[in-house]
Amino acid sequence: MxxxxxxxxxxxxxxxxxxxxxxxxxxxxxxxxxxxxxxxxxxxxxxxxxxxxxxxxxxxxxxxxxxxxxxxxxxxxxxxxxxxxxxxxxxxxxxxxxxxxxxxxxxxxxxxxxxxxxxxxxSQSIETKMVCGDLEIDIPARTVKKGGELLKLTSTEFNLLALLSINEGRVLTHQYILKQIWGMGAQSETQYLRVFIRTLRKKIETNSDKPEHIHTESGVGYRFV
Amino acid sequence: MxxxxxxxxxxxxxxxxxxxxxxxxxxxxxxxxxxxxxxxxxxxxxxxxxxxxxxxxxxxxxxxxxxxxxxxxxxxxxxxxxxxxxxxxxxxxxxxxxxxxxxxxxxxxxxxxxxxxxxxxxSQSIETKMVCGDLEIDIPARTVKKGGELLKLTSTEFNLLALLSINEGRVLTHQYILKQIWGMGAQSETQYLRVFIRTLRKKIETNSDKPEHIHTESGVGYRFV
DNA sequence: TCTGAAATAATAAAGAAATAATAAAGAATC
DNA sequence: GATTCTTTATTATTTCTTTATTATTTCAGA
The missing domain is CATH 3.40.50.2300 (Response regulator)
Incomplete structure (x- = not known):
């Protein structure tokens, strides 16, 4: 080794x-x-x-x-x-x-x-396939299943979900997420992020008014659970 | 010995x-x-x-x-x-x-x-993940658990708790806390601090009338135990 | 060691400010 | 031409700050 x-x-x-x-x-x-x-x-x-x-x-x-x-x-x-x-x-x-x-x-x-x-x-690179409640995320295959059914996510949506789910349990700041997904230039475009979080929640949450997976940490960022 | x-x-x-x-x-x-x-x-x-x-x-x-x-x-x-x-x-x-x-x-x-x-x-190094009785504080993840259950703290509440818990056992003066959390300008805003200590106690103490974790040192500051 | 005034702290609650969610329309891309 | 992305505008929610009131602690003087 x-x-x-x-x-x-x-x-x-x-x-x-x-x-x-x-x-x-x-x-x-x-x-x-x-x-x-x-x-x-x-x-x-x-x-x-x-x-x-x-x-x-x-x-x-x-x-x-x-x-x-x-x-x-x-x-x-x-x-x-x-x-x-x-x-x-x-x-x-x-x-x-x-x-x-x-x-x-x-x-x-x-x-x-x-x-x-x-x-x-x-562990970041090994656990590429994860199950969180009714969600199944397979990062190499770029697929997400909810209740066994394949979801249709856009590329950016998937990247965002992958980033959040790899860091399950910890808060990711807006800045950090923006930097990782959209690159250096986008660090202050918090509104992007909100829009994408919205569409993601619509797709992965059972009830997007009461999100179980993507939690908001006001003033800080988001946390995947 | x-x-x-x-x-x-x-x-x-x-x-x-x-x-x-x-x-x-x-x-x-x-x-x-x-x-x-x-x-x-x-x-x-x-x-x-x-x-x-x-x-x-x-x-x-x-x-x-x-x-x-x-x-x-x-x-x-x-x-x-x-x-x-x-x-x-x-x-x-x-x-x-x-x-x-x-x-x-x-x-x-x-x-x-x-x-x-x-x-x-x-023990000179500072723990980033600590257990104090029924409380579990994980600073990198920005999470606090009480009796295994995740608590919902605002950003400022978390910063305050992190500061106190890193200095477990020590008295932190009002001035010092205010300077660390709110910055130089806020050093005399003791009332802020009281309000936030109050909401923190409500969330982390089993009985907020008899605080076990955040002790008041009258005239001086607060001590986390 | 008790007692009451003064200082300090706790609490509640409401108004202000910051942040987030949402909808929807226009641009860009495939 | 359909999909995805970006932008703008509006509304909702959360968090912060301030004010007012009550409770507790401290401490000097009896």
């Missing part, structure tokens, strides 16, 4: 060294970047299985790097920060971080979180 | 004596300093697991000692204050104190606070 590749983006050499030793001795392949810019380039050239990203970078804040990465990088990103910056956590997680770890950290905990994050990457 | 070491910085000999007796009989190793200056030197030479710091010191104010310690000392600092000094307490918490106790204090409460503070030293 191939070693899973992990990219470390952190400006402190001793932290990078510590992470490198810990990770390589646990059979990961490690890549390193000292600045946000460098990290983004490395991730683009050679997308790793997981990124460890420090919040306090010299060139640009880790939050900005996170946002930039999240425009195209879908796998796990674990944020690292110094102690006592709880306010950063909610922000980072809102911007799409997978998890969060405060420095200094115990290596057992680091490894546990990395395993969990990588497992999540994989 | 080693005894945890606690440094007391207080000018009143009878208080030091009382603390010494209480703590040593509970299996802590106690160090003592009568002035701020002395305390800083002792802490530097031999960093303890926890510092108990009196706000009213003769040579320099406890606030200054706190600030100086916080430039390098990351572990817990519990402030001791006389009664009727909310302003001091708020100031101390905003300067990075872990907790506070008003003199005279009951020894059971002292010991409970010390245990909680020392526990926090040890």
């Amino acid at each position: 191939n070693k899973a590749e992990i990219l470390i983006i952190d400006d402190e050499p001793q932290i990078r060294k510590l992470l490198e030793i810990t990770l390589e001795s646990n059979d990961y392949k490690v890549w390193q970047a000292a600045t946000g810019k460098e990290g983004i380039i490395m991730a683009a050239n050679h997308p790793p299985e997981l990124i460890l990203l420090d919040i306090g970078l010299p060139d640009k804040s880790g939050h900005d790097v996170l946002k930039e990465l999240r425009t195209w990088y879908a796998k796990s990103i674990i944020m690292l920060s110094v102690q006592n910056s709880e306010a950063d956590i909610v922000k980072a997680l809102d911007n799409g971080a997978t998890d969060y770890l405060s420095k200094p950290f115990r290596s057992a905990e680091l490894l546990a979180r990395i395993r969990s994050a990588i497992r999540r990457n994989q | 080693n005894k945890a070491e606690i440094l007391i910085i207080d000018d009143e000999p009878q208080i030091r004596k009382l603390l010494e007796i209480t703590l040593e009989s509970n299996d802590y190793k106690v160090w003592q300093a009568a002035t701020g200056k002395e305390g800083i030197i002792m802490a530097a030479n031999h960093p303890p697991e926890l510092i108990l710091l009196d706000i009213g010191l003769p040579d320099k104010s406890g606030h200054d000692v706190l600030k100086e310690l916080r430039t390098w000392y990351a572990k817990s600092i519990i402030m001791l204050s006389v009664q009727n000094s909310e302003a001091d307490i708020v100031k101390a918490l905003d300067n990075g104190a872990t907790d506070y106790l008003s003199k005279p204090f009951r020894s059971a409460e002292l010991l409970a606070r010390i245990r909680s503070a020392i526990r926090r030293n040890q």
Whole structure:
């Protein structure tokens, strides 16, 4: 089996060294970047299985790097920060971080979180066929069945449903959904999204006035259940 | 197992004596300093697991000692204050104190606070998914479950609960919470906070008249337990 | 340690603002 | 030409903010 590749983006050499030793001795392949810019380039050239990203970078804040990465990088990103910056956590997680770890950290905990994050990457690609109540979604075949009967969805509708269902249970922000489905330019076109959510609900919900699958989180986004 | 070491910085000999007796009989190793200056030197030479710091010191104010310690000392600092000094307490918490106790204090409460503070030293990383009694808070997914059932919180309610729960056991001052959730401009809008605490309690507490999770610290702030 | 005034907190409720749902018509695409 | 997408306008809903009232806590003085 191939070693899973992990990219470390952190400006402190001793932290990078510590992470490198810990990770390589646990059979990961490690890549390193000292600045946000460098990290983004490395991730683009050679997308790793997981990124460890420090919040306090010299060139640009880790939050900005996170946002930039999240425009195209879908796998796990674990944020690292110094102690006592709880306010950063909610922000980072809102911007799409997978998890969060405060420095200094115990290596057992680091490894546990990395395993969990990588497992999540994989489950994303494995569970391509899912059953949610009366709904059956088959992503490779691009089909959706409700109560055994095939539904007719447009391409965009299907992409939207697939995105939501892969992230079952978690809230996806409007921004994130728009970026994923319509690309960078559409991030503020919330109205698009509403219209498509409407047509989707009409098709997949038994009663579209009382949606069971697609829940609205006012001010934030939508959640598939 | 080693005894945890606690440094007391207080000018009143009878208080030091009382603390010494209480703590040593509970299996802590106690160090003592009568002035701020002395305390800083002792802490530097031999960093303890926890510092108990009196706000009213003769040579320099406890606030200054706190600030100086916080430039390098990351572990817990519990402030001791006389009664009727909310302003001091708020100031101390905003300067990075872990907790506070008003003199005279009951020894059971002292010991409970010390245990909680020392526990926090040890688990330095912040959990993004936490279980508190019947509550389950998952920050990345933005979900809260009570007794296994999903609760419906608004965006602001969730942010508030996330902030409180990340700082479990600590008192967060009104000012701090307002700044974190509503931004700089809202620091004096204490009434906002009360209204949101109210709606949160209604949703997460079994009996909102007797809140188990969100405790009020009158004149100071709130504490999540 | 009790008591009452003052400060602080909790609560309810209504009005304002922000956000979301919906319908429907015009553009673009296949 | 039918389907799908985008835009606009309107209505509905949710959330936030403010105000007023009541309850609780704190603390000084007896």
